[in-house]
Amino acid sequence: MKAVLALDQGTTSSRAILYNHSGDILGVAQKEFSQIYPKSGWVEHNPIEIWDTQLAVARQVLSDCRVDAKEVAAIGITNQRETTVVWDRTTGEPVYNAIVWQDRRTADYCDLLKSSSEAAAITARTGLVVDPYFSGTKLRWILDHVPQARARAQKGELAFGTIDTWLLWKLTQGRVHKTDSSNASRTMLMNLESLSWDLDLLKQFEIPDSLLPQIVRSSEIYGQSDPALFGSEIPIAGIAGDQQAALFGQNCTQIGMAKNTYGTGCFMLMNVGPKPIPSTQRLLSSVGWTRPNQQCYVLEGSVFIAGAAIQWLRDGLGIIKSASEVEALAKQVPDSDGVYLVPAFAGLGAPHWDAYARGTIVGITRGTTAAHLARAALEGIAFQVADVLTAMEKDSSSKLTELRVDGGASANNLLMQFQADVMQCPVVRPKIIETTSLGAAYLAGLATGFWKNDSEIQSIWQADRRFEPMMSPREAQARRERWADALDRSRQWVEKG
Numbered sequence: 001m002k003a004v005l006a007l008d009q010g011t012t013s014s015r016a017i018l019y020n021h022s023g024d025i026l027g028v029a030q031k032e033f034s035q036i037y038p039k040s041g042w043v044e045h046n047p048i049e050i051w052d053t054q055l056a057v058a059r060q061v062l063s064d065c066r067v068d069a070k071e072v073a074a075i076g077i078t079n080q081r082e083t084t085v086v087w088d089r090t091t092g093e094p095v096y097n098a099i100v101w102q103d104r105r106t107a108d109y110c111d112l113l114k115s116s117s118e119a120a121a122i123t124a125r126t127g128l129v130v131d132p133y134f135s136g137t138k139l140r141w142i143l144d145h146v147p148q149a150r151a152r153a154q155k156g157e158l159a160f161g162t163i164d165t166w167l168l169w170k171l172t173q174g175r176v177h178k179t180d181s182s183n184a185s186r187t188m189l190m191n192l193e194s195l196s197w198d199l200d201l202l203k204q205f206e207i208p209d210s211l212l213p214q215i216v217r218s219s220e221i222y223g224q225s226d227p228a229l230f231g232s233e234i235p236i237a238g239i240a241g242d243q244q245a246a247l248f249g250q251n252c253t254q255i256g257m258a259k260n261t262y263g264t265g266c267f268m269l270m271n272v273g274p275k276p277i278p279s280t281q282r283l284l285s286s287v288g289w290t291r292p293n294q295q296c297y298v299l300e301g302s303v304f305i306a307g308a309a310i311q312w313l314r315d316g317l318g319i320i321k322s323a324s325e326v327e328a329l330a331k332q333v334p335d336s337d338g339v340y341l342v343p344a345f346a347g348l349g350a351p352h353w354d355a356y357a358r359g360t361i362v363g364i365t366r367g368t369t370a371a372h373l374a375r376a377a378l379e380g381i382a383f384q385v386a387d388v389l390t391a392m393e394k395d396s397s398s399k400l401t402e403l404r405v406d407g408g409a410s411a412n413n414l415l416m417q418f419q420a421d422v423m424q425c426p427v428v429r430p431k432i433i434e435t436t437s438l439g440a441a442y443l444a445g446l447a448t449g450f451w452k453n454d455s456e457i458q459s460i461w462q463a464d465r466r467f468e469p470m471m472s473p474r475e476a477q478a479r480r481e482r483w484a485d486a487l488d489r490s491r492q493w494v495e496k497g
Contacts, residue, residue, distance in 0.1 A: 001073035002026075004445045005062070005234065006437035007054055009079045009163050010242065011100065011264045014053040016061040017437040018072075021450065023460035025434065027065040029057035036097060041104035041346070041494075044097035047085045050163065051170045055229065062230065069230035074221075075171070076238035076444030078245035078436050079163035081186045084138035086149065086211070087166070089159050092174055096146045098163070099138040102265075102304060102346045106137035107355040118204065125201060127185065127192040127276055127285030129353055133302070135162060136188035140205045153208045160211040162187065164239045168222060171236055176223040179213040180239035181295075185287040190215065192276050192285060195295075218244070218289040219443040238444030242436045243267040244288050247298065249439030250404045250430065251461040253454060258392070258400055260385055261436065262409035264311075265349070266303035268388045270396060271296055281391035282351040289443065299395055301350035301388030305359075306381045307409050309343035313377055319370040327412045330375040338363040340486035341376040343384075348490070351391040360490035378412065382419040383483040389423050402426045402466075406435040413465075421471035422480060431464040 003026055008015040014033065018026040031053040036044040062069065082101035087094045099105070113119055113130045122130055132138075139160055143150040152158050161169065165179045184190040184197075189207065191198040197212055216222060218240045224233035240248065243261055247269045250259040258270040269288065276285045276297040288296035310323045320326055344357040361376070393399055403425055409415055410429050420427040432438055445451045469476070 001450055002067055002071040003065075004074050004076060004441040004450055005058060005072050006076045006078065006441040006444070007058060007167060008242070008437040008440065009050060009054055009077070009167060011080045011102070014050060014057055015437065016054070016057040017434060017441070018061050018065050018067060019438065019441045023432065023438065023457070025432070026067070027061045029060035029064065031057050039105075041107070043100040043103045045083065045100055047087070047094040047098045047166055050098065051167065054167060059230065069232045069234055072234045073450035074235045074237040074444035074448040075225060076440030076442075077164050077167055077236065078240055078242050078440035079167065079183070081162060081183060081241040081243070082133055082135050082138070083163050084135045084142065084160070085163065085166045086139065086142050086158055086160050089157055089174070092170070095149055095158065096142050099142065101133060103138065104132045104347060104355055106132040106141055109137055110355070122188065122201065124278070125191050125198055126188050127278070128188050129282055129284065131353060132355060133349070134186060134188035136201070136205050136207070139207055139211070143207070153211050156210040158211055159213070161213050164241070165213045168236060168239070171225045171229065172223045173226040177213045178216045178222050180218040181215055181287045181290045182218055182241045182244040183239065184215045186241060192287070195287070195290065217291055219291045219447045221447055235448055236444075237447035238440050238442070240289055240440060240443055243269055243300065244286070244298065245439035245443070246406055246436040247271065247439065248289055248442055249435030249437070250406060251458050252404060253296075253458070256396070256398055257404070259404040259406065259435070262306050262381070262405065262407035262415075264306065264308045266306035266381060266385055268301045268385060268392065269298045270392055272299055272396065273297065277395060279395045281395050282353055283388070283391050283395055284350065291446070299392055301392060303381070303384040303388065304346045304349045305343040306384070307407070308345065309341070309377045309380060310409070312343070312345065313374060317373070319373065323408070326374050326378065327414050329371050330378055330414055332371040333369065333375055336376040336379055337365075337367065337372050339368055339372045339376040340483060341373065341380040342486050342490040343377065343380050344490045350388055352387070352487070354491050356492045356494040357490045358493040360486060360493075362486045362489055378415045379418055381409065382415060382422050383480065385419060386422045386480060389425070400425055402428050404428050404430065406430065406433045416467045417470065420467040420469045422476050424469050424473055424476055426469070427467040429464045429467075431462045
């Protein structure tokens with residue numbers, strides 16, 4: 001066997017990456033797909049387009065690398081989490097567009113839940129705060145608003161899944177309807193202790209259990225890809241939500257290790273061991289991964305807008321032509337000159353959880369330039385991550401010794417240095433920053449014997465650069481206090497109702 005094929009289905013693109021036994025990338029193929037915004041705060045994807053682009057890039061990378069399907073040990077899937085798809089079990093046709101994790105249409109319903117006595121029970125059972133972010137209320141919305149959906153679901157005619165489940169269904173031509181525990185833990189429907197669907201929550205959200213996939217481990221053989229897709233069958237043997245996959249790809253397998261991924265959003269996860277830790281700081285408690293004889297739980301802080309803020313500079317303001325230009329533009333000025341950009345375009349995530357916050361820029365003067373805005377956008381990402389780190393250290397009662405980073409924006413040296421400065425904690429970037437897909441590859445490869453054990457994959461991880469704090473603690477604290485002022489101005493901007 002030459003390789004493992006990782007399918008990395010993200011929020012804005014579908015990618016396929018081939019890894020060899022040394023963890024080297026043999027090839028990458030990527031296709032962007034449409035973003036659909038029917039109303040303010042609504043975000044959708046076409047599930048068929050997601051599948052078509054994912055299949056196309058998988059075929060492309062195999063062709064480009066001249067790797068036959070018979071030479072692929074396994075397929076690993078990692079995916080944008082919480083995004084919700086409902087489809088017809090017979091035809092495989094979606095009954096509605098996929099409702100994306102960023103979507104806020106269920107905010108009012110979540111407010112009703114939060115004001116009731118049920119909110120604390122939901123958090124205790126799932127480890128999640130009540131928020132439109134998660135799949136449960138999105139699924140309920142589809143059942144309530146798509147004609148005949150609820151009646152058809154009750155008859156067992158429909159299937160629900162997050163994107164991993166949708167891809168697994170399509171890869172097996174409808175023979176396998178499963179999800180792994182890491183993705184299931186993000187639906188607000190799974191009991192975190194038992195790792196099974198919670199019947200009381202299903203009743204509360206009015207969701208028929210016939211819709212739901214079977215919950216399985218993150219590393220095991222789920223089925224074989226249909227031979228018509230790639231020329232012969234390939235075992236599908238690893239699934240993890242994108243952030244959990246990145247934690248595994250970063251080799252954060254010891255308790256207390258943490259990583260932050262800079263993608264469309266920003267996600268910090270800390271390995272807390274074989275039992276969940278309830279958060280007192282409004283962080284999330286989720287499954288990291290489950291494997292034979294091993295389960296890992298995590299604390300997570302989710303920042304909704306990170307790389308998307310840079311995309312906005314490109315597409316919304318037009319001050320850069322490509323995302324890679326932002327560092328050079330920001331370097332034209334020594335600092336943001338008092339400008340703070342709070343990128344709450346889709347509300348605020350952890351630890352603030354304000355669905356009604358919106359993006360805010362404060363401190364603008366006649367002297368403010370595009371370079372100051374670019375720098376403020378980068379700093380806004382770092383400040384949000386620092387807020388999460390502070391909450392995580394309080395929950396875990398431990399001081400982080402280093403933060404491992406990955407994702408596209410981790411290549412930005414200016415951002416990484418500022419991140420180390422405001423957190424007053426070293427930031428370590430690995431040589432392979434594609435840790436999300438690498439984690440999925442590891443999980444699949446371990447299940448099929450492509451890699452023998454954890455020690456073998458741990459030997460692959462290598463640091464590329466370490467960023468030590470250069471800002472004084474006093475200055476870092478002052479900057480974070482000013483950031484908190486800007487944050488306050490973004491809160492509760494949209495009227496409820």
